[in-house]
Amino acid sequence: MNKKKAPFAHIVKRQAISWKSVWMIRALAIAAAIATCALVTFLLTGDDPISIFKTIWEGSFASERRMWVLLQNVSILLIISLAMAPAFRMRFWNIGGEGQVMISVLATSSCMIMLGGKIPNALLIVIEIVAAVAAGAVWAAIPAFFKSRWNTNETLFTLMMNYVATQLVAYFIIIWESPRGSGKIGIINQSTQYGWLPQIGEYKYLLTVIVAAVLTVLVYIYMNKSKHGYELAVVGESERTARYIGIKVGRVFVRTMLLSGAICGIAGLLMVGGTDHTMTTTLAGGRGFTAVMVAWMAKFNPVGMIFTSFLLAFLSKGAGEVATQFGLNQSFSDILSSIIIFFLIGCEFFIQYRIMFRKEAK
Amino acid sequence: MSGKRGGRIRDRRQFRTVQRDGRRREKPEEKTLDNKVPAVRMCGITKTFFGKVRANHNVSIDIQRGEILSLLGENGSGKTTLMNMLSGIYCPDCGTIEVDGREVSIRSPKDALNLGIGMIHQHYKLVDVMTATQNIILGLKEEKYDLKAASARVREICERYGFELNPEQKVYDMTVSQKQTVEIVKVLYRKADILILDEPTAVLTPQETEKLFAVLRNMKKDNKAVIIITHKLNEVLEISDRVDILRAGEFVGSLRTSETNAQEMTDMMVGRAVALNINRPEPKNPEPRIEISNLTVRSEEGLLKLDDVSFTINSGEILGIAGISNSGQKELLEAISGLQKVEKGDISYIGEDGKKVSLIGKDPLDIQRMGVALSFVPEDRLGMGLVGNMDMVDNMMLRSFRAGRGLFVNRNRPRAVATHVKDSLEVVTPGLSTPVRRLSGGNVQKVLVGREIETAPSVLLTAYAVRGLDINSSYVIYDLMNQQKERGVAVVYVGEDLDVLLELADRIVVLCGGKLSGILDGRSTNKYEVGSMMTTLGGGEAR
Numbered sequence: 041m042n043k044k045k046a047p048f049a050h051i052v053k054r055q056a057i058s059w060k061s062v063w064m065i066r067a068l069a070i071a072a073a074i075a076t077c078a079l080v081t082f083l084l085t086g087d088d089p090i091s092i093f094k095t096i097w098e099g100s101f102a103s104e105r106r107m108w109v110l111l112q113n114v115s116i117l118l119i120i121s122l123a124m125a126p127a128f129r130m131r132f133w134n135i136g137g138e139g140q141v142m143i144s145v146l147a148t149s150s151c152m153i154m155l156g157g158k159i160p161n162a163l164l165i166v167i168e169i170v171a172a173v174a175a176g177a178v179w180a181a182i183p184a185f186f187k188s189r190w191n192t193n194e195t196l197f198t199l200m201m202n203y204v205a206t207q208l209v210a211y212f213i214i215i216w217e218s219p220r221g222s223g224k225i226g227i228i229n230q231s232t233q234y235g236w237l238p239q240i241g242e243y244k245y246l247l248t249v250i251v252a253a254v255l256t257v258l259v260y261i262y263m264n265k266s267k268h269g270y271e272l273a274v275v276g277e278s279e280r281t282a283r284y285i286g287i288k289v290g291r292v293f294v295r296t297m298l299l300s301g302a303i304c305g306i307a308g309l310l311m312v313g314g315t316d317h318t319m320t321t322t323l324a325g326g327r328g329f330t331a332v333m334v335a336w337m338a339k340f341n342p343v344g345m346i347f348t349s350f351l352l353a354f355l356s357k358g359a360g361e362v363a364t365q366f367g368l369n370q371s372f373s374d375i376l377s378s379i380i381i382f383f384l385i386g387c388e389f390f391i392q393y394r395i396m397f398r399k400e401a402k
Numbered sequence: 403m404s405g406k407r408g409g410r411i412r413d414r415r416q417f418r419t420v421q422r423d424g425r426r427r428e429k430p431e432e433k434t435l436d437n438k439v440p441a442v443r444m445c446g447i448t449k450t451f452f453g454k455v456r457a458n459h460n461v462s463i464d465i466q467r468g469e470i471l472s473l474l475g476e477n478g479s480g481k482t483t484l485m486n487m488l489s490g491i492y493c494p495d496c497g498t499i500e501v502d503g504r505e506v507s508i509r510s511p512k513d514a515l516n517l518g519i520g521m522i523h524q525h526y527k528l529v530d531v532m533t534a535t536q537n538i539i540l541g542l543k544e545e546k547y548d549l550k551a552a553s554a555r556v557r558e559i560c561e562r563y564g565f566e567l568n569p570e571q572k573v574y575d576m577t578v579s580q581k582q583t584v585e586i587v588k589v590l591y592r593k594a595d596i597l598i599l600d601e602p603t604a605v606l607t608p609q610e611t612e613k614l615f616a617v618l619r620n621m622k623k624d625n626k627a628v629i630i631i632t633h634k635l636n637e638v639l640e641i642s643d644r645v646d647i648l649r650a651g652e653f654v655g656s657l658r659t660s661e662t663n664a665q666e667m668t669d670m671m672v673g674r675a676v677a678l679n680i681n682r683p684e685p686k687n688p689e690p691r692i693e694i695s696n697l698t699v700r701s702e703e704g705l706l707k708l709d710d711v712s713f714t715i716n717s718g719e720i721l722g723i724a725g726i727s728n729s730g731q732k733e734l735l736e737a738i739s740g741l742q743k744v745e746k747g748d749i750s751y752i753g754e755d756g757k758k759v760s761l762i763g764k765d766p767l768d769i770q771r772m773g774v775a776l777s778f779v780p781e782d783r784l785g786m787g788l789v790g791n792m793d794m795v796d797n798m799m800l801r802s803f804r805a806g807r808g809l810f811v812n813r814n815r816p817r818a819v820a821t822h823v824k825d826s827l828e829v830v831t832p833g834l835s836t837p838v839r840r841l842s843g844g845n846v847q848k849v850l851v852g853r854e855i856e857t858a859p860s861v862l863l864t865a866y867a868v869r870g871l872d873i874n875s876s877y878v879i880y881d882l883m884n885q886q887k888e889r890g891v892a893v894v895y896v897g898e899d900l901d902v903l904l905e906l907a908d909r910i911v912v913l914c915g916g917k918l919s920g921i922l923d924g925r926s927t928n929k930y931e932v933g934s935m936m937t938t939l940g941g942g943e944a945r
Contacts, residue, residue, distance in 0.1 A: 056840075266809050274800065277789040283741060284778070284786050285800045286767025 049397045062391050066337075069387035070351070073380045077359070080379065087366050099361025100354050110357055112245040112315060115252035116307055118349040120331035122252075122259045123303035125340040126296050127180075128332070129263060131276040136183065136198025138328025139205035140176045140301045142321075144308030146209050147175035148235075149228060149319040152312070153216055156234030164235045165313070172309035173302045179205065180301025181294050188290025202328065210321050227317050237313040248310045255303065260342040262299075272296050304328075330356075337384065355380045439503040440464035441596055441627040442488065442519070447497035449483055457483040460497070461653045463646050467595070470618060470628045472638040472659070474671055475648035476872035477843055481631045484648070485598045489521035490514035501596075520589025521598040526581045528573045534580075535569040538588045552591075559590050563620045566613070578727055579610040586617075596627045603637055604869075605727055608900060608933040615641050633671075633872070635664040636901065647671050672873060680880050680905040682924070683888060688716035690752050691861055691892035692738065697747035699733045707733040710747070711918045713911050715861065715892045717754075720883060722907025722924060723896040724932050730916040731896045732781060735863045738894075739778040740766045751776075754860070777859035779851055781866045781896075783843075787850045790839030794820040794831065797838055798853050823852035827878065844875030851882055862886050865896045880906060900929045914939050 074096070078089035100110040120137050127134040151168040159167075183197035218226050229235060240246040263269040275282045275292050282289050311323055334352055338344030356377050363373035443464040449457045458480045465471045473481045486492045488499065490511040498505050501517045508514050514521070528537050535553045539545065545552075553569040560567050567583045576584070582602065589597060603611045618628055618641060632638060638645050639659055646656045647670045654670050668676050692715040699708040708730045715721050725731055736742035738749055740761060749761045751774050761769060769776055784790040788797050799816040806812055820834050827848040831841050838849055847867065854862065864883070868876040883906070887893050897903045903910060907924040912935040919935040935941040 265811065267803060267811050268809070270796070270799070270803050270811050273792070274789055277791055278785055280782070280786040281789050281800070284739075284766060284780065286740075286765055286770060288767075 049395055052394045052396050054392060054394050057391060065387050065390050066384070069383045070355075070380075073355075073383035076383070077362075077376045077379050080375065081362065081366070084372075085366055085368065092362055092366075095362045095365045096355070096358030098365075099358040106357075108243070108245045110353060112248050113353040113357065114346075114350050115245070115248045116311060117327050117331060117334060117353050118252045118345060119255055119307040119310070120304060120327050121334040121338075121345045121349055122255050122342055123300045123307070124331050124335040125259060125342060125345070126263060126269070126272055127300045128335055129276050129340045130272040130292065130296050132184065132187070132293060132297065133195040134180065134183075134198050134297065134300060135195060135329065135332060136180060136201045137304055137331050138324045138326065139198070139202035140179045140304035141308045141311075141324040141328055142202070142205040142209050143179045144172040144176040144305035145312050145319055145323050146205070146212060147171040147305075148309050148312040149216075149225070150212065152228045152235035156229045157232060161234055165237065168235055168313055169309060172313075173305040176301040176303070176305025176308060177298045178301065180297040180304065184293040184297035188293045206321055209319060209323075213319060213321065225319050228312075228319070230317070235313060236317060237310070244315060247314050251306065251310060255306070256342045256346065259303070263340070263342070268292075268295070333381070333385070337388075352384075438466060440500075441467045441502060443500040443503075444484070444488065445498045445500070447484065447487060447494045447499075449480075449487060449492060449494050456651050458487075458494075459651045461648065461651070462497075463653065463656070465596070465627045465629060467627050468622055468625045469644065470622050470630065470642045472642035472645040473629060473631045473648065474633060474635075474638055474645050474667060476633065476671055476874070477870060478650075478872070479648040479671075480651040481648055482600055483651075485521060485600065485629065485631060488514065489519055489598060515589070515592050515594060517596075518594050519596045519598070520592060520594030522582070522585045522589060522600065522602065524600045524604065526585050528581055528584060530574040531572065533570050533572050534567055534576075534584045534587070537573060537584055538569075538591050542592070555591065556587055559587055563590070563617050563624070564613075565617055578605045579607075579614070582606070582614070595625075596629075597621065598629045598631070600631045601633075602630060603632070603634060604898070607726055607936050608929055609937060611637070634899075635667055638667065639664065649673055668873065676873060676877075680877075680902065681884050682720075682906060682908070683884060685716070685719040685887070685908050686890070688719045690714045691717045693748075693750045693752065693758075694738070695748050695750075697734070697737060697749065698745045699730070699737055699742055700745050701733070707916050708737070709916045711913070711916075712747075713918065713921060715894060716909075717860070717892045718887060718890045719908045720887050720893045720895055720906055722903040722910040723894060723913065724900065724903055724910055724936055725913035725919075726936050727898065729913040729936070731865065731913060733916075734913070735778065735780070735865055735894070735896065738861075738863060739776055740764050740769050751861070775857060775859045775861070777854035777857060777862045779847075779854050779862070779864040779867055781869070783846050783850050784839055787854075788838050788846065791837050793835045793837055794824065794829075794849060795834055797849060798823070798856070801853065801857055819853070819856055823849060823856065827852050827882075844871045844878075847871060847875065847879065851879060855882065855886060859886075859891055861892045861894075863894045863896075866898060867895065868902070869898065876902075900932055904929060904932070912936055 074093065078092050081087055081092050082089050100106055120141060123140070124134060124137055148168050148171065151164065151171050155164050155167065179201060183192070183194050183201060186192040186197060187194045213223070213225055216225055217223060237247060240250070271282070271287050271292050274285070274287060275289055279289050282292070312319060316323065330352055334345055334348045337348040359373045359376035359380065362368070362376060363370060445462045447461045448459050451457055461480070461484055463484075473485065475481045483492065487494050488508065490508040490513050493509065499508060500506065501519070506517060508517065508519070529540065532540070535549055535556050538556055539547070539552045556567070556569040559565070565583050565587060567580065567587060571580070573581060573584065582605075586597070602614060606614060621628055630642060642659050644656060645659055645662070645667065647654045647667065649671060657667065665678065668678060694714070695712045697708050697711045698706070701707050711730070711734070723731055723734070733742050737744050738761065744762055750758050751761055752758045759772060759774070761774070764772070780786040789800070795813055795817045798819045799811065799813065802816065803811050805815070817834065823829060824831065824834065829841070829845050829848045829852070831845060838846055841849070851864075851867065862883070867879050867883070871879065883893050883895060895903070895907055904924060904927065910922045910924050910927065910932060912919040912922065912932055914936055917939055919939050920941060922932065922935070931941065
């Protein structure tokens with residue numbers, strides 16, 4: 041009988057999937073994303089797709105300087121992602137990484153501007169570190185406190201805190217602007233280098249890379265080996281189970297977010313004190329949000345996050361390079377980044393589910 | 403009617419082993435020998451999940467109109483999967499389905515309904531804020547939205563089959579049994595004449611079960627085909643004409659209920675001879691362990707959940723707690739274990755040295771730190787008792803991870819405990835590092851109970867400890883509870899299967915709407931006494 045028995049295709053949730061298949065699917069998605077980017081660029085600009093791929097590569101690897109910039113980008117993104125991981129493992133949807141970074145950017149800058157030259161430089165740097173870490177931690181702990189006390193929605197709360205932080209930065213840029221009327225701060229303490237974090241050898245970005253590496257190890261140990269890490273995993277899986285065994289859920293929320301915010305604070309500190317030495321409203325540049333994706337794609341595993349942050353930093357550098365090389369504007373690089381991100385997020389569906397096609401009768 | 407039937411069922415042991423007379427059966431002989439075309443014939447059905455889990459293998463069953471068929475099998479034997487294929491939720495990999503002798507392909511629940519096949523699932527899918535009628539006509543696009551006409555039809559259906567249902571009642575006001583009625587009327591309203599009920603009695607009191615059975619008999623008279631998925635043997639014997647037995651996804655046999663008995667069915671279902679007795683050793687010098695006095699508890703919404711309840715839990719004894727679902731059982735256990743705020747009254751723990759401490763206002767951690775060895779096997783195993791995504795080792799650690807100084811957890815001891823639980827309770831798992839949610843229901847429960855008794859408790863609270871478990875696993879759990887009882891532990895068993903409660907518990911506390919309806923002696927009471935106390939305070943005349 042040649043009757044249709046089953047629907048043509050249906051979706052099945054996967055039971056378990058090996059990490060090899062996961063990365064296979066992602067590799068395919070990246071390939072598809074790059075192909076689509078090439079096609080879009082070709083259709084819109086008429087440029088040759090091969091040279092587009094080459095440009096993406098060159099965006100990160102054409103020179104030693106570019107490789108260092110890539111490494112710096114990866115490191116900052118990785119640090120912010122490491123901050124996201126414990127909160128997300130706890131199912132605390134913290135999308136306030138951006139704000140937590142910005143508020144510590146503000147804290148670092150204000151230390152540099154207001155205390156620079158007035159106290160010994162070593163003391164200034166210590167104060168700077170404490171201020172940045174504390175600012176990030178407090179900024180993150182406020183929504184956690186409200187959630188534990190009044191069960192507020194942390195997603196909205198952390199999102200709103202981003203805007204507050206960014207506006208505070210904008211306000212102080214006007215106050216401290218130099219030269220007057222430029223609407224910018226410029227390089228802080230350019231001549232005296234007060235409050236600048238020490239540079240290791242001749243490598244401007246090495247400090248950031250080392251800090252990121254150390255943090256990766258620490259966060260890995262915290263999440264997998266410590267009692268705190270175990271508690272937050274239980275809270276994330278089921279608050280009811282946590283209460284059942286006597287974990288104080290609210291306290292875990294606040295404690296974990298203090299840690300998250302503190303790590304974001306380190307990212308802000310490194311950006312202002314270590315590399316950029318200035319403060320702009322776009323310094324975080326959306327990395328607080330990209331970090332969520334980095335952490336998510338690696339299933340909150342710090343080691344996996346090294347790869348995912350590298351991947352995203354590389355692709356966005358490449359997209360930017362394509363836009364400049366081919367004389368296109370910034371919006372075009374945004375289009376390319378969006379295509380890449382669309383494919384990367386979209387492929388998660390195929391990691392969770394499988395599409396089964398009807399088997400033809402023999 | 404109830405008195406007479408009660409008399410017959412009272413002695414369950416006898417009921418199980420003595421072959422039943424076929425008086426109630428309505429001449430099933432002629433019906434199948436008639437060579438009539440069956441209402442449904444499923445032939446050579448095979449269904450495999452994920453390319454490896456074989457849920458059904460070459461299963462063939464058929465059912466006539468005017469017949470009640472029981473589908474019997476342990477958990478995971480493929481009963482529900484098979485019926486889901488009939489109701490359009492899954493598609494079989496191979497095999498054919500015929501309805502009234504015509505081969506059909508059922509690709510969605512809608513297809514199934516068009517063929518007159520309706521399934522009542524275990525979990526009801528009703529909109530709480532709507533009335534019965536609104537729920538019933540929900541999603542019927544072909545019909546004009548005419549509530550009055552619809553209500554009239556609902557009434558007519560109810561009258562015809564003997565349902566008790568008010569079409570204007572809102573679902574949130576309904577008892578579980580009324581909700582079930584709505585679900586059944588819903589498929590009847592859609593003109594289904596082949597009905598599948600998935601464990602319909604799991605949530606009903608004996609009285610409600612009888613009403614349901616009366617309705618099912620009316621449907622049978624109306625020439626409908628009824629399939630019941632169940633693992634309660636006495637119900638199979640009571641209601642069905644025929645029973646088809648599945649084991650590990652395969653069809654093992656079809657029996658005429660009038661010619662079989664519980665022992666035979668169990669043996670076929672399990673695949674080997676099983677002793678059906680539950681032990682009940684005499685309690686050894688019981689002494690009060692937990693004293694509950696005038697306990698009053700309100701839910702977060704301010705509803706009175708427990709109202710002035712007082713009783714004592716003794717060591718060395720199994721205290722059964724009976725009640726219709728949601729009569730305050732959950733709140734009671736959670737109040738004792740420190741998870742539920744208490745409005746009034748007291749819960750005191752009396753240690754072996756006779757020292758009395760109040761547990762009011764303490765959270766689980768405080769209670770543990772006070773040295774009260776209280777274990778709790780909650781109803782929601784994977785949502786509360788265990789963490790589904792964690793492996794056995796990490797789940798064993800839930801109670802003990804704080805042990806030792808320092809910031810880091812030590813997984814050596816939990817690993818040893820996990821190994822011990824796995825070996826002594828014969829937990830079937832691919833390995834200690836498999837997430838527990840991948841284990842079968844029985845094994846999940848073994849892990850949970852194993853962990854809770856590993857801490858050498860003096861009080862063991864269990865809520866629906868055998869719900870959804872197959873016969874083998876259930877008996878493992880009963881044995882474990884008896885072992886604890888003999889060790890002198892005060893065991894509390896909240897159960898829903900009265901037959902088991904009556905065989906296992908030394909005393910039975912009956913709750914009715916949050917109030918204490920009575921305390922009965924497990925050895926001298928019977929199912930109908932308990933049942934009527936569950937529905938009416940103090941028993942009285944039920945109905």
